[in-house]
Structures are given as structure tokens and as C-alpha cells.
Amino acid sequence: MSKIAIAYIGDKPFKKDTITGSLLIFPRLSPIDVEADIAHMLLQYPKVWTLKENIDALVKEQELMAEQKAEAELKAEAERKAAALLDDYSVDLAGDTIDLAKLNSAKLATLIEAHDLNVEPKGAQESAPDFRLRVRDAIRG
Structure with missing residues (x-):
């Protein structure tokens, strides 16, 4: 059988594959070679698993989203403080x-x-x- 390199892209430090029953452990953002049939089953969950080739783009996207979230939180906090000062x-x-x-x-x-x-x-x-x-x-x- 052929192997496909996939990686866990979720928030936890590692993920155990309980979907296919293989019980493989995937460290976050570290590609692991798995059997093609297992890889296809796991890739049905694109928010959790991705191909090795997509890791860099997803990491950049996650960093950008984290920056935008932090900026939005700072802006919201400033607005809350301004509203509290007005009240x-x-x-x-x-x-x-x-x-x-x-x-x-x-x-x-x-x-x-x-x-x-x-x-x-x-x-x-x-x-x-x-x-x-x-x-x-x-x-x-």
C-alpha cells in the first residue's frame, strides 16, 4: 500500500487517531506517513487533518487569525474602557x-x-x- 504524509493541525499538542481505529498518535503540525486508506478517512476532517504540503499555509493562516483576534480584543477592550469612562x-x-x-x-x-x-x-x-x-x-x- 502507498503511504501519504498527513499532519494534525488542531489546538492540542497531540492527537490520537480514534476515527479509523489505528490509534496512531500525531504531534501537532508534524507530518506522519500513514496508509492511504487511513489518510483519506482522516482527511475528511479538514479542520483537524491536512496534507503535509498544506502545513505552512495553514500555520500562516492560523497566525494571521490569531493576530486579528488579538487586535479585535484590544480594540474591544479600549471601547469598553471608553464606554465605562463615559458612564x-x-x-x-x-x-x-x-x-x-x-x-x-x-x-x-x-x-x-x-x-x-x-x-x-x-x-x-x-x-x-x-x-x-x-x-x-x-x-x-
Whole structure:
């Protein structure tokens, strides 16, 4: 019988062939010569097994996908941090950390006066959350 070199390309360090019953052990990305009938059965699972000739291309593709995944995770983390910062109303003022989300409009006006902040008073048509956001941005700004 002829032999065909195939390799395991999965995530584990090695794979035991339980599909054909040969119980061969394949180290990851190391080609092993197996009988042609066994190779054809294993190659029916292209996400797990490949021909020796395809190993380099698959390794490059896996590295590229890993890089893209890492970049996407970094971007998602940065977006989560930015969103958390936008939702955070804690500010440092005169050495104290103050959570503006807990203050109503009257207390915000008192805070502005007490610390001589350059913030316009709350307008009649302005909502309390908008005023709170404006005060936070003025203190952080």
C-alpha cells in the first residue's frame, strides 16, 4: 500500500487517531506517513487533518487569525474602557472624589458655587442628566 504524509493541525499538542481505529498518535503540525486508506478517512476532517504540503499555509493562516483576534480584543477592550469612562460620573475635586451621579441639580449648583467652577447654571429646559454631564465635562476638561 502507498503511504501519504498527513499532519494534525488542531489546538492540542497531540492527537490520537480514534476515527479509523489505528490509534496512531500525531504531534501537532508534524507530518506522519500513514496508509492511504487511513489518510483519506482522516482527511475528511479538514479542520483537524491536512496534507503535509498544506502545513505552512495553514500555520500562516492560523497566525494571521490569531493576530486579528488579538487586535479585535484590544480594540474591544479600549471601547469598553471608553464606554465605562463615559458612564462614570466620578470626579476629583479639591482632593476629594465626588460621584456626580448621586447629586441632584440643586446640589450640583451648590458644588459649582462652592468651588468657583466656570459652568453656566442649569437652564429651564435642560434636563438634570444633561446638566450633570456638562458639570462633569467641565470639571474633567
